Amino acid sequence: MSLSLPDSGAQSTPDGRRHAPSAERNAGPILAVLQRELPPRGRLLEIASGTGQHAAQFAAALPGIDWQPTDVNPENLASIRAWSALPNLRAPVVLDAASPGWAAEWRPLDAVLVVNLLHLIAQTAVETLLDEACAALVPGGALLIYGPFLRNGRATSEGDAKFxxxxxxxxxxxxxxxxxxxxxxxxxxxxMVVQHDLPTNNLLLVARRT
Ligand SMILES: C[S@@+](CC[C@H](N)C(=O)[O-])C[C@H]1O[C@@H](n2cnc3c(N)ncnc32)[C@H](O)[C@@H]1O
Known part of the structure; x- marks a missing residue:
């Protein structure tokens, strides 16, 4: 099912790069946490790369990270590819993170990043995503999850409640x-989970495999 989202009208440039305003707004705060939490070198799988803006910006800022962008929607791969060519940025591939079994194909990973996805999929799909991501990590590896959340079952603002x-x-x-x-x-x-409070009521959870 195709959802109507605030960024559904992401604009395309003539070279195929799609642009989501939210990805531009949240990139700086997310990157600041990645720079503190990721090792200098390692292999990272990005789930739900979307337009590819984050992959391009984060891989450029973290040259020791071998960055693998993915998305469930094959139509997103052209935009991800168009955003950047960097030595540490791999060609994007299709991955349905809600499909059981993907950890076996992708482990061992030093990190898994997922930005703005958990609220768009069902609870059972989130369960699979979390279980697979944890199973794919090396000891000490980190699963980093950014997005909006309920706290004690409640939205934190009127805008969040409406969305x-x-x-x-x-x-x-x-x-x-x-x-x-x-x-x-x-x-x-x-x-072991640490919560980072980011702008506009969003959180970045860093879950480290002990
Ligand atoms: C709101 S966009 C976020 C994109 C990007 N992470 C960002 O923050 O700009 C949600 C993305 O999740 C992808 N997606 C939806 N279900 C998925 C799934 N089961 N596995 C992987 N990606 C999924 C969609 O194709 C879309 O690109």
Whole structure:
């Protein structure tokens, strides 16, 4: 199902690069956390790369990270490819992170990054994504999850409540997930989780495999 989202009208440049304003706005704060949390060298899988803006900007700023962009939608790969050619940025490939079994194909990974996806998929899909990501990491590896969350079952602003309601109206199975539920699921896998508060009420959870 194709969702109507604030960034659904992402603009394309003549060379095929699509542009999502949200990815431009949140890139700086996310990168600041990545620079603190990622090792100087390592292999990172990005889930749901979307337009490819983050992959291009983050891989350029983190030259020791071998960056693998992916997305479930094959139509996104051309834009991801068009954004950048860097020695540490791999060609994008299709990956459905909600499909059981992908960890076996991708491990060992030093990091997995997922930005603005958990609220767009069902809880069972999030469970699979989290379990597979944890299983794909090396000991000490990190799963980094950015996005909007419920706190104690509630949205943190009127805008978040409206967006969450608009998602549930489009598909009752999707919508914001509660941060405690996500953290509990990760801790049950033996992950140590740290929460970073980022602008506009969004969080970046860093779950490290012990
Ligand atoms: C809101 S966009 C976020 C894109 C990018 N991470 C960003 O922040 O700009 C959501 C993305 O999730 C992708 N997606 C949806 N379901 C997915 C799944 N099951 N596995 C991987 N990617 C998925 C969509 O194709 C879309 O590119």
């Amino acid at each position: 969450d309601a608009s998602l549930r109206a489009q598909d009752p199975a999707i919508g914001y997930k509660d941060v405690d539920w996500v953290m509990g699921r990760l801790q049950a896998q033996g992950m």
